[in-house]
Amino acid sequence: MEILIPNKEQAGCGLSGIINRKGELIKGEVIIESICCQMERGNGLGAGYAAYGIYPEFAEYYCLHVMADTKQALKDVEEILAHKCYLVHQERIPTRATPGIVSPPRFRRYFVKPRYEGEIREICEGTVDEDDYMVELVMYINKNVSGAYVISSGRNMGAFKGVGFPDQIANFFRLEEYSAYIWTAHNRFPTNTPGWWGGAHPFTILDWSIVHNGEISSYGTNRRYLEMFGYHCTLLTDTEVVAYLLDLLIRRHGLPIELACMALAPPFWQEIDRMEEPEKSVCTAIRAVYGAAMLNGPFAILFAYNGGLVGLNDRVKLRPLVAAKKGDFYYMASEEAAIRAICPDPEEVWCPKAGEPVIVELEPHTIPNQRSYLRGEPLRISAPICRFPLAEAEEEEE
Amino acid sequence: MNPQKENVKTSAPKPRKKKIQFSKFYPDFLIERDWDKCIKCKICIRECTYEAHGWDKKRETLTEDHSKCVGCHRCEAMCPTGAITIKRHPSAFREHDTWKPWFIKNVYKQADTGGVLLAATGCAVPFRNYWDHLVLDACQVTNPPIDPLREPMELRTYLGPKPDKLEVTLEDDKFHLQTKVGPWIKLEVPIMFAAMSYGAISLHVHQGLARAAKELGTLYNTGEGGLHASLYEYGSNTIVQCASGRFGLHVDYLNAGVAIEIKIGQGAKPGIGGHLPGEKVTEEISKTRMIPVGSDAISPAPHHDIYSIEDLRGLIYALKEATEYKKLVFVKIAAVHNAPAIASGIVRAGADVVVLDGLRGGTGAAPTMFRDYVGIPIELALAAVDERLRQEGIRNQASLVVSGGIRCSADVVKAIALGADAVYIGTPALIAVGCTMCGRCFTGKCPWGIATNNPDLIKRLDPDTAFEKIYNLVHGWAHEIQELLGAMGLNSIESLRGNRDKLRAVGLNEVELRILGVKHAGE
Numbered sequence: 001m002e003i004l005i006p007n008k009e010q011a012g013c014g015l016s017g018i019i020n021r022k023g024e025l026i027k028g029e030v031i032i033e034s035i036c037c038q039m040e041r042g043n044g045l046g047a048g049y050a051a052y053g054i055y056p057e058f059a060e061y062y063c064l065h066v067m068a069d070t071k072q073a074l075k076d077v078e079e080i081l082a083h084k085c086y087l088v089h090q091e092r093i094p095t096r097a098t099p100g101i102v103s104p105p106r107f108r109r110y111f112v113k114p115r116y117e118g119e120i121r122e123i124c125e126g127t128v129d130e131d132d133y134m135v136e137l138v139m140y141i142n143k144n145v146s147g148a149y150v151i152s153s154g155r156n157m158g159a160f161k162g163v164g165f166p167d168q169i170a171n172f173f174r175l176e177e178y179s180a181y182i183w184t185a186h187n188r189f190p191t192n193t194p195g196w197w198g199g200a201h202p203f204t205i206l207d208w209s210i211v212h213n214g215e216i217s218s219y220g221t222n223r224r225y226l227e228m229f230g231y232h233c234t235l236l237t238d239t240e241v242v243a244y245l246l247d248l249l250i251r252r253h254g255l256p257i258e259l260a261c262m263a264l265a266p267p268f269w270q271e272i273d274r275m276e277e278p279e280k281s282v283c284t285a286i287r288a289v290y291g292a293a294m295l296n297g298p299f300a301i302l303f304a305y306n307g308g309l310v311g312l313n314d315r316v317k318l319r320p321l322v323a324a325k326k327g328d329f330y331y332m333a334s335e336e337a338a339i340r341a342i343c344p345d346p347e348e349v350w351c352p353k354a355g356e357p358v359i360v361e362l363e364p365h366t367i368p369n370q371r372s373y374l375r376g377e378p379l380r381i382s383a384p385i386c387r388f389p390l391a392e393a394e395e396e397e398e
Numbered sequence: 399m400n401p402q403k404e405n406v407k408t409s410a411p412k413p414r415k416k417k418i419q420f421s422k423f424y425p426d427f428l429i430e431r432d433w434d435k436c437i438k439c440k441i442c443i444r445e446c447t448y449e450a451h452g453w454d455k456k457r458e459t460l461t462e463d464h465s466k467c468v469g470c471h472r473c474e475a476m477c478p479t480g481a482i483t484i485k486r487h488p489s490a491f492r493e494h495d496t497w498k499p500w501f502i503k504n505v506y507k508q509a510d511t512g513g514v515l516l517a518a519t520g521c522a523v524p525f526r527n528y529w530d531h532l533v534l535d536a537c538q539v540t541n542p543p544i545d546p547l548r549e550p551m552e553l554r555t556y557l558g559p560k561p562d563k564l565e566v567t568l569e570d571d572k573f574h575l576q577t578k579v580g581p582w583i584k585l586e587v588p589i590m591f592a593a594m595s596y597g598a599i600s601l602h603v604h605q606g607l608a609r610a611a612k613e614l615g616t617l618y619n620t621g622e623g624g625l626h627a628s629l630y631e632y633g634s635n636t637i638v639q640c641a642s643g644r645f646g647l648h649v650d651y652l653n654a655g656v657a658i659e660i661k662i663g664q665g666a667k668p669g670i671g672g673h674l675p676g677e678k679v680t681e682e683i684s685k686t687r688m689i690p691v692g693s694d695a696i697s698p699a700p701h702h703d704i705y706s707i708e709d710l711r712g713l714i715y716a717l718k719e720a721t722e723y724k725k726l727v728f729v730k731i732a733a734v735h736n737a738p739a740i741a742s743g744i745v746r747a748g749a750d751v752v753v754l755d756g757l758r759g760g761t762g763a764a765p766t767m768f769r770d771y772v773g774i775p776i777e778l779a780l781a782a783v784d785e786r787l788r789q790e791g792i793r794n795q796a797s798l799v800v801s802g803g804i805r806c807s808a809d810v811v812k813a814i815a816l817g818a819d820a821v822y823i824g825t826p827a828l829i830a831v832g833c834t835m836c837g838r839c840f841t842g843k844c845p846w847g848i849a850t851n852n853p854d855l856i857k858r859l860d861p862d863t864a865f866e867k868i869y870n871l872v873h874g875w876a877h878e879i880q881e882l883l884g885a886m887g888l889n890s891i892e893s894l895r896g897n898r899d900k901l902r903a904v905g906l907n908e909v910e911l912r913i914l915g916v917k918h919a920g921e
Contacts, residue, residue, distance in 0.1 A: 220899030291892030
């Protein structure tokens, strides 16, 4: 694997995401067309896709996509997996030789379940604790096996990414052969971090996947905050922290997704000072306690989990993000053109405001193991909340 | 020309002292008077509290005793015609890199008196100043700098323990906080005024600090000398200190502020207590400190109820009980070799805020050897403590405040980037009200009316001026911090906290880089 250091200095990445609320599968060609419409937003140094619902036959198993420089690195990973997991299936990730893709690393996928040792086995097996187990395992491999990286680790989902233009990467991974109910895609223009295969987006942990346009100026603060909770940033890029922050805030701390988004892009103190109770004390506490989780700097991100897709801008909206809706399909992208390329007649198109998340969840009970993070754990309401510019402004909890 | 000089030889010979005083032979400063400009108004005589200026009645002319000059520049500043210049005395010893004049003169002083060398201000030895080897980042192209004059730029900081996570419930379509949080202290600017006791500095300076803290939305610290009755109204901006001498400490005092600081140590003199000479203990001081007029106020080196970490825990909770858990408890230590482990113990003992005071921390009186050679630089201590608390997963359980050698707003920014929640400034606030760092605070004769309680001298600095100067200083610094943050592409101070990626070092070695957790410039 080569590490290419970019010599251009210009910012801009392209994002695109689609979700079908009824869980209807969308062909790979659709997302490829959308992201390729934003070709000018990348420079051929990185592209990637995340797809949900692609491994229904192994839906109960965590699927590890592993990228490795050498056979030895793969062996090392397999050694660890043999000790730590039950392995139900493994295979090469099918690829094809693609003009313009030079010296790609090896890709393999492993469908696994955690393997607990000793007494904790009865307590932990089959519980939510399995997620923590997998996070630790992924962190361990990324940190300790040189030349191998787990690039995705969720159930019934996968990430495909590398150095190249989005059409090349799609061709390389034969993405037209996959169908998913959520797709996200990224076209990269790397600037502050090296262009290498591991550094391409999306970044994932468990079934969280992130594509990101922007630069996270608070990276140092975020990274050190995450280290306190056992997350290690190994992929040399700022976007990684977003994946881990979401996992920490939403899955481990159980914050409702609205409040987690607020922690990432909080309102200004001058707004909080004008708020009424109980909002005011919630916001104050979020800012005081999760100050180190705030993402500062220009960004537009799309993040997905197996039950939904979320778009979020920084608190002063320094990067573009457009959303649209047609029937059960929801679209989010850097540019309206990328949406219209695949949906020429959307019912609604809008630009989300700074710091205002667009959260679209699947309808309840659409898929097995569906996750829903809207409105807190105890009173989880599975109805989708999709923030429109005017219609549902009062829905906001910020 | 100095007409005076012709007559020097003819002046009556002074009565010979019994013992020769070598230290008087070599003055530190030279009072240079421009006789063409001097109008003999005698203001210099009135202004100089050290009697360096004199009047020769016979010859009706001014005289000067260079050996008495401390270099405070009061006469120079007050001279209506600008006739006076205070210079380093040009008289020189033979060059010697080991036996510099400083050491030679100190030996003379001790040989003359047999005493302990006393000094004020902070460490004067040119140990490496790490602030001066750290540079900050700024945005270019890939992310836009933010202009604080046009966009919000937030410096608000909450001090106090933060829970690991928050829990909320949903009722009536609104989120309600379930986790109990606070009490927290809200600072509008992450700069507080360090402990300087009433007694060490004048009441006017205390009044100025209190008012400035209130206007700026920050806190000042009473120091260990109690709280003057006139300052109780500034309670919401006050930290009251509980030091080993327990001067002026009663339950109303403990409840007067928003926080109580247990002073274990001070950066300027780690391992020893304070000493307020009896000369400075006037009627008002005596009332506030609850000690007799004219008696020395000597704080013991240890707190005699703290001989171990569990005793500290005892005191922390005694203070919390006495104030019904409404006040935060700060614990201040001098930065010493083992600071990270000590700080960890303090957090676990229940302190809400840990204060680290570094080697260069100021003082009004400290043995010179302690001031110059005991303790470690705050930059290294801060980096190590922050890292240690993070490794132990307890960084959120207490806030971290640092002090000792912070000279400008860039130092504040660097301290926060290394991991501090806020800083204390002491010396800059005093310089703001006229201090010239002459370092003779312990004499009680401060000609600028700062470190004195002499009723005539304190008039030289009125509380309004003190307030205005201190307010202006911090206001200016706050704006500079906003500009620096904006240039880094951040619009909130919490995104700078512990963000060592924003720092690069110039000219530090690998050990220093590792401890600071900072990359070298160019990396």
